[in-house]
Amino acid sequence: MEGTWWSLLPFLLIIPLAIWLKEILPGLVAGLLVGAFCLERSAVGAIERAVSAILHALTDSEHMKVAAFLYLFGSLVGMMQITGGIKGVVERLSGRIRSKRGILLFVWLTVPVTFFMPMFRIMLLGPVMKAVLRQFRIDRRRMAYMIDVSTEPIIVLLPAATAFVGFMTSVVAAALEQNDIHESPYDVFLHSLPYNLFAIFALAVGVLTTMLNIRIGKPRAKKEEGETNELHGLGLRKELALINGEPLHLFVPLALLLGLTFAFFVYDGRRRGANRWIEAFSAADATWAMMLALFVTILLSMAFYLWRRQSLSELTYHFFAGGNEMMAPIGMLVLVWAVSAVAGELGFAEYVSSTFGTWLPGAFVPAAVFLVGSFLSYFIGSSWGTWGILMPLGVTLSHATGAPLEVTVGAVFASGTFGAFASPLGDTTITTAAIMDMDLMSYAKYKLRLSLLCAGASLAGYVLLPLWMP
Numbered sequence: 001m002e003g004t005w006w007s008l009l010p011f012l013l014i015i016p017l018a019i020w021l022k023e024i025l026p027g028l029v030a031g032l033l034v035g036a037f038c039l040e041r042s043a044v045g046a047i048e049r050a051v052s053a054i055l056h057a058l059t060d061s062e063h064m065k066v067a068a069f070l071y072l073f074g075s076l077v078g079m080m081q082i083t084g085g086i087k088g089v090v091e092r093l094s095g096r097i098r099s100k101r102g103i104l105l106f107v108w109l110t111v112p113v114t115f116f117m118p119m120f121r122i123m124l125l126g127p128v129m130k131a132v133l134r135q136f137r138i139d140r141r142r143m144a145y146m147i148d149v150s151t152e153p154i155i156v157l158l159p160a161a162t163a164f165v166g167f168m169t170s171v172v173a174a175a176l177e178q179n180d181i182h183e184s185p186y187d188v189f190l191h192s193l194p195y196n197l198f199a200i201f202a203l204a205v206g207v208l209t210t211m212l213n214i215r216i217g218k219p220r221a222k223k224e225e226g227e228t229n230e231l232h233g234l235g236l237r238k239e240l241a242l243i244n245g246e247p248l249h250l251f252v253p254l255a256l257l258l259g260l261t262f263a264f265f266v267y268d269g270r271r272r273g274a275n276r277w278i279e280a281f282s283a284a285d286a287t288w289a290m291m292l293a294l295f296v297t298i299l300l301s302m303a304f305y306l307w308r309r310q311s312l313s314e315l316t317y318h319f320f321a322g323g324n325e326m327m328a329p330i331g332m333l334v335l336v337w338a339v340s341a342v343a344g345e346l347g348f349a350e351y352v353s354s355t356f357g358t359w360l361p362g363a364f365v366p367a368a369v370f371l372v373g374s375f376l377s378y379f380i381g382s383s384w385g386t387w388g389i390l391m392p393l394g395v396t397l398s399h400a401t402g403a404p405l406e407v408t409v410g411a412v413f414a415s416g417t418f419g420a421f422a423s424p425l426g427d428t429t430i431t432t433a434a435i436m437d438m439d440l441m442s443y444a445k446y447k448l449r450l451s452l453l454c455a456g457a458s459l460a461g462y463v464l465l466p467l468w469m470p
Helices: 005-021 025-040 043-059 061-082 085-094 100-109 118-136 140-149 163-178 185-195 197-211 234-241 248-271 277-283 286-307 312-324 327-345 348-358 362-380 383-401 405-422 427-435 440-468
Strands: none
Touching: 005 025, 005 327, 005 348, 005 362, 005 383, 025 043, 025 327, 043 061, 043 327, 061 163, 061 248, 061 286, 061 312, 061 327, 100 140, 118 427, 140 197, 140 427, 140 440, 163 185, 163 286, 163 327, 163 383, 185 286, 185 405, 197 405, 197 440, 248 277, 248 286, 286 312, 327 383, 362 383, 362 405, 362 440, 383 405, 405 427, 405 440, 427 440
16 A cells, blocks of 8 residues: 555554553554554444454464563563572572672672563562661662662663563564565664663663762652552562572573573574574574573473472462463554554555655654653653554664664664653552652652663764764
């Protein structure tokens, strides 16, 4: 279909609705139905077209790989939690805290064993940090900030073994396919990591303030002590408190996952014609290799846990409970795929290329995408939702204007990272405030100052980078 302004309607509806409702799913459903109506011009036809788009998204083999990867990843984390693996490592390390700087360094030392997902890391670290705060007289907000800055800004920069990798690669893949760009989605994702400037600046601030023991913000008033207006994650926290810690139950699955991911990357890449193992990483189907590694890791870990006398019924229950935790992002991703397909049929890529590509300088695309995405993500509090909505637009603008693709993709990821980290609606902000017994809005305001500083530096970087690049 020839591109017209109608192709923008789904996104013009999704973004305001997401900001107004502070939820992404209703906007995606509305955008899908409106896009389908533009194609069919009848209510019944629109419903049929929308359902057909969802079913097509669900039956696509590449999409199913991503959905399976996300579900299985949640399942593995669920088993590691119920067997006490993550908790055991945190407890073992916390016993070595001897000073104020030691407690701050402890937050960073736990990253290599708790990097899978932000929420699990916060729920395990929070109670430990809270218990030693009074002993070392550390500002509660400062400690909460250190926990937060060591979660999402780190996890979005890791190229494997996190729940984010599959999602981030999939939204890049959908955007590349929409613009008929024949590049490896994983390679584009990998090369975009150095351009997630907000995550890099936020990490730099967090590490420097830890190492140099710099106080952040003004001392908190006594009346704020113990105030909180959220109980987010309370049920899981109570359940985790009853589990006995066992570090081995984390180290074995983690070693298996990392080793098998490397092995399956090499195996799949060589099967596709690569001769050397370095070339195999580029040639391999990243999602397929990671899913195979995850599947085998789960089988071997299950056998290991049973050998360690873990209850089969407990393992089975938390396998599905952990996987079900990922159903919300999986459902959101399915709707993003469906909306992208409908927008593609409306000629979205052609219209954006012919309209914006003629007057928008490519050098300003990354900065523009970062600004729009940061505004959106702050008001919806979701990095994944922002990536799903904005990635098709970002890649299309990059393709139309000649803007550097990896920088633009990195800017999209950076904008979502900003919102998830700084917004009072973000899961990490809500959970950290609840666990550390703080007022949510006061803590969000405390984080916002530093977040805006990092966002300003990122925006300057996106303005300057395209000018320096060949």
